[in-house]
Amino acid sequence: MEEVPTSQSDQTGDEPVQVVAATESHSFELNMEALERLLLSEEVRDRHVCIVTVAGAFRKGKSFLLDFMLRYLNKKDAGAGWLGDPEETLDGFHWRGGSERDTTGIWLWSKPFVVKHPVTDEEVAILLMDTQGAFDTRSTVKDCATVFALSTMISSMQVYNISQMIREDDLQHLQLFTEYGRMALQESSATPFQGLLFLVRDWSYEYEYSYGSEGGMKYLNHTLEISENQHEQLKLVREHIQDCFEELRCFLMPHPGLTVANNPAFNGCLNDIEDDFKHQLHALVPTLLAPKNLIVKSVNGVKVTGRGLVECFKSYIKVFEGEELPEPKTVLQATAEANNLTAVAAALDHYNKEMEKVCGGQCPFVSPTDLEKSHVTNKQAAVNVFQSTRKMGGSVLSQEYQERLEAQIEDLYASYCKQNNAKNIFNAARTPAVFFTLILVGYCLRYVLGFFLTIVFIDRMIGFVIFLSFGALLLWAYARWSGHLRDAAQVVDYVSEFLWDQVFAELYARMVMGAVGRRVGAKQKSQ
Secondary structure, eight states: OOOOOOOBOOTTSOOEEEEEEEOTTSOEEEOHHHHHHHHTSTTTTTSEEEEEEEEEBTTSSHHHHHHHHHHHHHTGGGGGGTTOOTTOOOOBSOOOOSSSOOOOSEEEESSOEEEEOTTTOOEEEEEEEEEOOBSOTTOOHHHHHHHHHHHHHHOSEEEEEEESSOOHHHHHHHHHHHHHHHHHOTTOOSSOEEEEEEEEESOOOTTTSOSBHHHHHHHHHHHTOOOTTSOHHHHHHHHHHHHHEEEEEEEEOOOOOHHHHHOTTOOOOGGGSOHHHHHHHHHHHHHHHSGGGOOOOEETTEEOBHHHHHHHHHHHHHHHHSSSSOOOOOHHHHHHHHHHHHHHHHHHHHHHHHHHHHHSTTSOOOOHHHHHHHHHHHHHHHHHHHHHSOOSSHHHHHHHHHHHHHHHHHHHHHHHHHHHHHTOHHHHTHHHHHHHHHHHHHHHHHHHHHHHOOOHHHHHHHHHHHHHHHHHHHHHHHHHHHSOOHHHHHHHHHHHHHHIIIIIHHHHHHHHHHHHHHHHHHHHHHO
């Protein structure tokens, strides 16, 4: 199991608890003991819950932000002064500066905060959740997708932590991760997720869109705007995001200052943080955590309690551990596979076109030897088409798809062989020929044996064979003429093929070999 940072308790003695742990095998394990201790506690188990989580790329200040949320909840009675003493250090979820990741898996704060919702007048338990950052050097695409999807599925309000501006790749990653989560929700409703807040950190364009919620919503509406002349791919991304969430918000935050960014000894003191950042922080946190702004967690319109949330964790983790979901891929992997599939399709098209010229529906019967030669020639030409197409992904991936191409070509060749054999007039006449022969041989045997034997049993057996052959022949002719009873006609064809291969062909081969042997013997005697 991965090494996790040491918990950083706040002044109340509470601490973060890891409920989903990342393993060295790139899977995730649920810490049931810690989860049930928190969610089945007296304060939470029978109350509706509100889960606020922060997700996004690693080393972008997610845990740092969550600790200010903790300070707000711990000092909610302080009113506007909840930010506290300027010299007070920032405690709570573990955070630090630097380039290496700090948080792995998913963590919940050990203390739920119970508040009364002013609209419903019910007590709601607020839970804060911290998540492993995406796109670090030790996480796969599946790791990132799983953590982001899990946090989106569990939370009632997810904060999507973004640096500087909302870029197109931010939207595409959000589309990928939310679609991964939507697939995991087997009973997914029309709008599978609840709230999403785009939190744009270090916003540098206040002259275009002002800091805070108002400027953020204008910026978000502009970014997610869909126009007629927009590329279809860009439209799909925006439509997907708008369809996935019941509520979309955006908040623009200024840079916290160079001391925060560059001083390794920074401990969260407000004195070291720029005034603009503190002012916007003072506005941001209440929009998420003030009682009137809380979004209660619900699944398919049904509010969830602490007990229900335990079951959500269990069922979601089970889905991600299973084989039901496809493996999410990097952009390069997906593009390389699509590129190779296009090359395979072009090669198959070339093979089909050339083989249609040889033995297509309008072509006459071709000898099996000539058909096989055409197959070998066109197969090599198709492989050459595949190999000459520029492809991404390297030689190993290309070889894998070439093997798939060759297997598909062999399947097509088998189909062409069947199609060609069906045009052979002798194959088509095999069934009536076999049964006519049986009838003829039967009558001849009865006629010949009638002079020498009077055994009734043998006579009746031959008559029964003649009767069956005549019936099979009539059935086959009716099926071929009317198109009905096709399965019965197929059985008749199988029987005739068996008789042809095992009886008539064998007798013919022996007769030929006998004739050849006699001729060779006669030739040797004459010498």
